[in-house]
Amino acid sequence: xxxxxxxxxxxxxxxxxxxxxxxxxxxxxxxxxxxxxxxxxxxxxxxxxxxxxxxxxxxxxxxxxxxxxxxxxxxxxxxxxxxxxxxxxxxxxxxxxxxxxxxxxxxxxxxxxxxxxxxxxxxxxxxxxxxxxxxxxxxxxxxxxxxxxxxxxxxxxxxxxxxxxxxxxxxxxxxxxxxxxxxxxxxxxxxxxxxxxxxxxxxxxxxxxxxxxxxxxxxxxxxxxxxxxxxxxxxxxxxxxxxxxxxxxxxxxxxxxxxxxxxxxxxxxxxxxxxxxxxxxxx
Numbered sequence: 001x002x003x004x005x006x007x008x009x010x011x012x013x014x015x016x017x018x019x020x021x022x023x024x025x026x027x028x029x030x031x032x033x034x035x036x037x038x039x040x041x042x043x044x045x046x047x048x049x050x051x052x053x054x055x056x057x058x059x060x061x062x063x064x065x066x067x068x069x070x071x072x073x074x075x076x077x078x079x080x081x082x083x084x085x086x087x088x089x090x091x092x093x094x095x096x097x098x099x100x101x102x103x104x105x106x107x108x109x110x111x112x113x114x115x116x117x118x119x120x121x122x123x124x125x126x127x128x129x130x131x132x133x134x135x136x137x138x139x140x141x142x143x144x145x146x147x148x149x150x151x152x153x154x155x156x157x158x159x160x161x162x163x164x165x166x167x168x169x170x171x172x173x174x175x176x177x178x179x180x181x182x183x184x185x186x187x188x189x190x191x192x193x194x195x196x197x198x199x200x201x202x203x204x205x206x207x208x209x210x211x212x213x214x215x216x217x218x219x220x221x222x223x224x225x226x227x228x229x230x231x232x233x234x235x236x237x238x239x240x241x242x243x244x245x246x247x248x249x250x251x252x253x254x255x256x257x258x259x260x261x262x263x264x265x266x267x268x269x270x271x272x273x274x275x276x277x278x279x280x281x282x283x
């Protein structure tokens with residue numbers, strides 16, 4: 001229990017400082033670290049015969065994907081420069097895919113052959129997850145309200161998880177997906193939805209007081225409900241991978257809290273949808 005509280009007491013202020021007080025590039029570095037750790041954990045958990053060189057290329061691709069997205073976001077693409085930006089966005093997935101299939105073809109038929117499942121796992125960890133996590137710094141860089149927008153996915157995830165935990169403890173009887181996550185209940189799920197909706201309403205009040213943001217509380221409530229539901233799917237999805245691999249945690253980066261994909265599992269799914277809602281002008 002002491003270790004869990006130490007992680008919260010030390011980690012939460014550091015995360016808030018990186019998101020709110022530091023320049024944009026610091027947030028990007030934090031996201032790079034999250035993406036790199038997530039890529040390693042996914043390969044280590046779901047990979048079957050992953051060579052060390054694939055670990056290195058996948059982690060490098062995850063970091064490179066974040067910086068390419070960050071760099072592309074800071075460019076003004078117009079006229080002839082637009083095609084240059086598209087090439088840079090696609091180059092990391094293309095290079096990683098080429099390397100992965102080269103290794104798979106070269107090793108095929110040998111005792112250490114890398115199966116296609118590992119190719120797909122590496123592509124997920126090296127490109128898809130980083131693209132999803134990049135929405136964190138994209139929210140941070142979104143104009144006047146960026147410092148508030150970046151808090152949205154964490155409000156949805158953390159408050160939703162807290163309400164879900166206590167709701168499940170007090171009222172939980174019917175299991176939600178016992179084969180995947182035996183402790184999750186339908187009562188906890190409903191409590192999580194309510195917690196995220198209330199969290200975004202509170203976010204709107206603070207944003208109005210701090211930056212003069214004009215919140216649409218109905219939209220905030222709907223966004224909290226929808227993104228929390230998606231976040232619960234993300235949580236179950238990451239649990240599914242662990243169950244198939246037969247492990248309890250992805251790693252022990254956060255001591256008894258588990259690994260990056262244990263702590264930032266629902267956030268992985270929530271953040272891109274929050275970013276889409278912000279871009280659509282709904283938040």
